[in-house]
Amino acid sequence: DRNNVIAPSSILYVNRAIEYISENLSRKISVDELSQHTGISAGYLTIIFKAITGQKPVEFINIAKINMVKELIINKNITLTEAGEAVGIQDINYLSRLFKKHNGVSAREYKLLQYKDKE
DSSP states (O other), X not given: OTTSOOOXXXXXXXXXXXXXXXXXXXXXXXXXXXXXXXTSOHHHHHHHHHHHHSSOHHHHHHHHHHHHHHHHHHHSXXXXXXXXXXXXXXXXXXXXXXXXXXXXXXXXXXXXXXXXXXX
């Protein structure tokens, strides 16, 4: 329950996990890897991570990767495949589904909308 007081140590663990995620966005990151990095169990990390951020670690990682992909395809003008490789997602079909799930539009539509907004 989010209304419970969250222990400072929990916040510390979650911050450590978030820092690790941002430093390793260019590759695949597992919850087990995060738990090893933070020194707590994967189950406990998932519970406190969701309590503090409102998201499970995997959701948080995916959103961070998708945000990076959006930035890359717009600012660096690279393909979705290249952006996927830059964030450690090799499967273009998976990346396309993930992108559309989090943005409501495909990467191509997103790119077109961004350019339209700049006109």
